[in-house]
Amino acid sequence: MKVNFNQPFVDCFGNEVINEKTGKGTNIAESLCLVIFNLNGVGGVPLPPNKKYALHKICQKIACSPGEVELTTEDGTLLKEIAAEAYSCGAYGQVADIIENNV
DSSP states (O other), X not given: XXXXXXSBOBOTTSOBOBOTTTSXXXXXXXXXXXXXXXXXXXXTEEOOHHHHHHHHHHHHHHHHOTTXXXXXXXXXHHHHHHHHHHSOHHHHHHHHHHHHHTO
């Protein structure tokens, strides 16, 4: 499936979430890449090397072509697991919607 992570996070009212440090919108692709790059574990449990490497490959796909990321079902499931750990309900929901609805 192809998905588009090159879009801004929006708040519950549909307004773009602005990064206070940069004054720019918070891009989902960039945010996901930073989360993945810095991730060591989920739920207090260290990630096994095979999942770390799989996430590294997913991160490269997102960074290289954020508007057209080719994901397998397993990639999508892993990304949703990571997003659930890293993000609030609203941000997680947007990532999950992108993956589930191929937005």
